[in-house]
């Protein structure tokens with residue numbers, strides 16, 4: 679039985695629930711939000727959708743105890759409109775939300791895999807792992823998945839090929855110290871310093887184009903939802919089907935002693951082996967800088983907790 683929980687039913691949470699029901703990828707879906715009316719509305723709406731499809735997943739709302747047996751819980755709490763204010767505005771809001779959610783998961787003895795979407799992604803993922811006292815390999819964040827998709831699409835555009843021909847990763851920190859690791863990027867197995875389909879990739883132009891992809895979505899909608907929900911569906915499939923799929927997620931990286939976005943295999947255990955690709959020295963340094971930035975955000979989250987406790 680594929681049993682999945684979603685905590686936070688805003689733009690991302692409800693989009694994810696819709697994708698799971700539409701794709702017939704869930705048998706038991708537990709939906710939780712701090713807004714009761716919203717949870718009931720989404721349950722009703724999704725039940726309509728499921729009925730039209732002739733599928734009948736069990737859709738439970740506002741029941742923390744139902745998460746106890748979930749294989750996967752996705753945290754998509756937050757207040758995304760704060761992102762248009764200062765960089766750290768959502769950090770303060772999400773510190774309290776993460777504490778509440780982690781306490782509940784702990785008291786329900788949740789023992790599945792947690793996928794975190796809430797931002798700042800790497801730091802909140804680390805904080806949730808700490809507060810819920812789950813094994814680090816069972817707590818993953820979406821990390822630089824979207825940046826990686828944007829990068830691959832920008833490279834594909836430059837060489838006039840499908841993004842399916844492009845591999846490689848953005849490391850570091852989502853919405854912060856992103857590291858476009860060009861040393862890892864290949865087009866049909868060929869590195870970017872070669873002529874590819876008769877084109878040379880201008881790395882600066884590719885980076886600008888990748889960043890613009892993010893900007894277009896945020897400028898027009900003030901949030902992103904469909905792409906990131908698609909990423910979470912991909913992670914869920916990789917876990918449930920034990921795929922060993924390589925994805926650039928926010929994971930605990932012992933080398934940096936913190937969470938950071940880094941390519942890793944994803945399987946039934948959550949995080950599998952890290953993909954230790956040889957980076958250029960400048961890229962390695964940039965990942966260290968990103969790890970330091972994540973550690974500083976994590977320290978801010980812990981400090982806020984101390985202030986609330988006083």
Ligand SMILES: NC(=O)c1ccc[n+]([C@@H]2O[C@H](COP(=O)([O-])OP(=O)(O)OC[C@H]3O[C@@H](n4cnc5c(N)ncnc54)[C@H](O)[C@@H]3O)[C@@H](O)[C@H]2O)c1
Pocket residue numbers: 685686687688689690691710711712713716754755756757758759761768772774775776778779795796797799820821824852901902903906
């Ligand atoms: N990492 C990424 O690539 C990425 C992409 C998109 C969004 N995000 C982040 O994901 C989070 C969700 O985004 P969104 O656009 O859906 O936000 P949103 O503001 O639309 O919705 C957040 C939802 O969480 C609920 N919520 C808040 N605190 C809660 C709590 N303690 N318990 C239960 N529910 C709670 C709210 O009621 C709301 O319905 C935000 O932190 C956003 O910044 C990250």
